[in-house]
Amino acid sequence: MVRPDGVAGGTGAPLPGGARRAALPGRAGRASGEARPAWTLRRPRSAAGWTMAVFGACALVMGVTGLVAPGALLGALGFADPDVRAPADHTRTFLTASSMASLNMGAYYLLAAAADWRAFFRWTVPFRLLTCAVFTLSVVGGAAPAGFLGVGLWEGAGAAATGYALLRERR
Numbered sequence: 001m002v003r004p005d006g007v008a009g010g011t012g013a014p015l016p017g018g019a020r021r022a023a024l025p026g027r028a029g030r031a032s033g034e035a036r037p038a039w040t041l042r043r044p045r046s047a048a049g050w051t052m053a054v055f056g057a058c059a060l061v062m063g064v065t066g067l068v069a070p071g072a073l074l075g076a077l078g079f080a081d082p083d084v085r086a087p088a089d090h091t092r093t094f095l096t097a098s099s100m101a102s103l104n105m106g107a108y109y110l111l112a113a114a115a116d117w118r119a120f121f122r123w124t125v126p127f128r129l130l131t132c133a134v135f136t137l138s139v140v141g142g143a144a145p146a147g148f149l150g151v152g153l154w155e156g157a158g159a160a161a162t163g164y165a166l167l168r169e170r171r
Contacts (some may be wrong), residue, residue: 044113048121048165053113055158060106066099073099078147125163132156
């Protein structure tokens with residue numbers, strides 16, 4: 001059956017021209033005849049989802065902090081924030097780009113957690129471990145201040161927590 005607005009209700013309902021629409025999660029009509037959206041934002045439904053949500057919220061907050069109060073974020077990471085910078089010093093420009101990326105990444109993680117997008121959860125584990133290794137080696141190699149080690153450890157701990165939760169949930 002096709003409603004006047006062109007949305008097919010139920011499983012495999014016919015569409016104009018004889019085509020059939022595959023059933024999608026949440027598309028079946030409600031008692032009132034209204035279709036639900038394909039997915040809705042909700043709280044994470046698993047431990048792995050919660051690890052993603054926590055990381056996403058932190059990344060989003062750090063991104064906003066870097067955009068609104070860049071000096072505070074630089075200080076928290078152990079980087080100097082002098083009042084006067086050399087003409088070729090693009091620290092603030094790079095921080096703006098990194099902060100925007102962090103804000104976007106936080107939003108992606110929160111949306112993935114709300115949609116329970118388990119494939120995304122799995123994809124993040126090796127990449128977050130790689131990030132942990134690169135950031136940690138940057139501190140050990142003297143390319144970054146000791147405060148930056150916290151970022152690497154946060155990434156590693158988050159990857160481990162998500163990976164562990166995914167393994168437990170698979171059993």
